[in-house]
Amino acid sequence: MALSTSAGAEVQRPLATVVIGGLVTSTLLTLLVLPAMYGWIERG
Numbered sequence: 240m241a242l243s244t245s246a247g248a249e250v251q252r253p254l255a256t257v258v259i260g261g262l263v264t265s266t267l268l269t270l271l272v273l274p275a276m277y278g279w280i281e282r283g
Contacts, residue, residue: 240252240254240255240258241256
């Protein structure tokens with residue numbers, strides 16, 4: 240959807256951008272930030 244150039248792409252592209260951003264952000268939070276915070280809290 241984010242790379243589409245067909246009819247209606249101007250409506251789908253912003254939504255696809257937000258969805259992709261959310262997936263990337265949630266993946267980084269789950270794999271990097273939460274384990275680091277867990278380790279930091281457990282030490283204290």
